Amino acid sequence: MTASIIFDHAAVTRGGRTIWRNGCFAIEQGTVTAIVGTNGTGKTTMMQAELGLLPLSEGSVTVLGEPAGKANARIGYVPQSYTNDIDSNLTAEQSVLLGLTGTRFGIHPVTKAQRAKAREALRFVNVEDKASLRLSQLSGGLRQRVAIAQALVCDPELLMLDEPLANLDLASQRSVVHVLSRLNRELGMTIQVVAHDLNMLLPILTGAVYLLDGHPHYAAMDAVLDSTLLTHLYGTKVQVVTTPQGDMFVTPNALDERDGTTPDTHDVEEVAEFHDHAAHGHGHAAGDTANTSNANTASNTNTAKETA
Numbered sequence: 001m002t003a004s005i006i007f008d009h010a011a012v013t014r015g016g017r018t019i020w021r022n023g024c025f026a027i028e029q030g031t032v033t034a035i036v037g038t039n040g041t042g043k044t045t046m047m048q049a050e051l052g053l054l055p056l057s058e059g060s061v062t063v064l065g066e067p068a069g070k071a072n073a074r075i076g077y078v079p080q081s082y083t084n085d086i087d088s089n090l091t092a093e094q095s096v097l098l099g100l101t102g103t104r105f106g107i108h109p110v111t112k113a114q115r116a117k118a119r120e121a122l123r124f125v126n127v128e129d130k131a132s133l134r135l136s137q138l139s140g141g142l143r144q145r146v147a148i149a150q151a152l153v154c155d156p157e158l159l160m161l162d163e164p165l166a167n168l169d170l171a172s173q174r175s176v177v178h179v180l181s182r183l184n185r186e187l188g189m190t191i192q193v194v195a196h197d198l199n200m201l202l203p204i205l206t207g208a209v210y211l212l213d214g215h216p217h218y219a220a221m222d223a224v225l226d227s228t229l230l231t232h233l234y235g236t237k238v239q240v241v242t243t244p245q246g247d248m249f250v251t252p253n254a255l256d257e258r259d260g261t262t263p264d265t266h267d268v269e270e271v272a273e274f275h276d277h278a279a280h281g282h283g284h285a286a287g288d289t290a291n292t293s294n295a296n297t298a299s300n301t302n303t304a305k306e307t308a
């Protein structure tokens with residue numbers, strides 16, 4: 001397997017502060033990866049670094065075989081809150097066409113081929129029947145799917161989405177996850193998703209980059225789905241529950257909340273021990289370098305049902 005994204009001792013500094021450092025991992029092509037971590041740990045920063053929008057203070061990031069930023073034409077990116085920021089007077093089709101023309105109202109006339117391509121992208125996300133409606137007429141869930149169509153229209157090899165499920169109702173979240181699942185399964189697209197809540201994505205995730213202790217770590221999903229790790233990561237008790245049907249989900253530990261137990265405020269030494277820094281040299285979890293077994297992990301972990 002070939003790596004899509006390679007971090008080699010990568011670090012980013014913003015406003016004179018190191019956001020994270022010592023990122024050393026590789027993510028294989030054809031995988032679906034979550035980027036997880038508490039607020040402000042640098043998830044968006046990570047995507048911006050991968051797109052070459054932020055310089056690294058140390059190390060290197062290679063994306064699709066090129067230094068970060070050089071392969072952006074082969075990447076689809078759906079930024080955080082994008083659907084709130086775009087001009088809602090545009091129709092769904094015009095919005096998707098922006099992904100091809102890059103010009104708001106098409107200074108160059110839109111070709112038949114471009115229109116067909118936009119329709120194809122809208123069809124893929126199941127919004128083709130809304131092509132002529134203005135974004136202001138669409139629900140948040142439909143707008144998010146239009147945003148994905150815009151990112152898809154250039155046939156990217158890698159799709160990066162920053163919190164695509166935020167503020168969506170359950171059914172809309174499910175629809176978005178279903179689109180991501182099809183992109184990965186049918187088109188073999190590599191996908192990276194920033195997410196606060198893993199549950200909805202669990203059926204399609206291969207692994208996760210988790211930002212903890214100032215470092216990005218990569219691990220395959222079966223290693224991430226560990227109550228101790230997630231408790232450290234979220235700073236509050238978290239349980240991984242498997243139902244008799246084999247569905248897995250992550251849940252706050254209700255008992256502790258009832259008891260009024262204070263959240264887990266692990267100190268640095270404890271976290272260092274947890275990550276076995278000494279054993280791995282760079283201070284990364286064992287799963288930091290993805291290997292070919294990761295591709296299988298999805299099916300191992302994905303006892304959860306495919307979303308509708």
Ligand SMILES: Nc1ncnc2c1ncn2[C@@H]1O[C@H](COP(=O)(O)OP(=O)(O)OP(=O)(O)O)[C@@H](O)[C@H]1O
Pocket residue numbers: 014015019037038039040041042043044045046
């Ligand atoms: N333009 C900037 N200049 C300086 N610091 C910044 C800038 N933008 C973000 N930061 C800081 O970088 C850190 C990481 O921000 P980032 O948005 O990447 O975090 P995040 O994990 O995506 O957060 P959230 O979950 O809240 O979206 C934060 O502490 C933030 O305050």
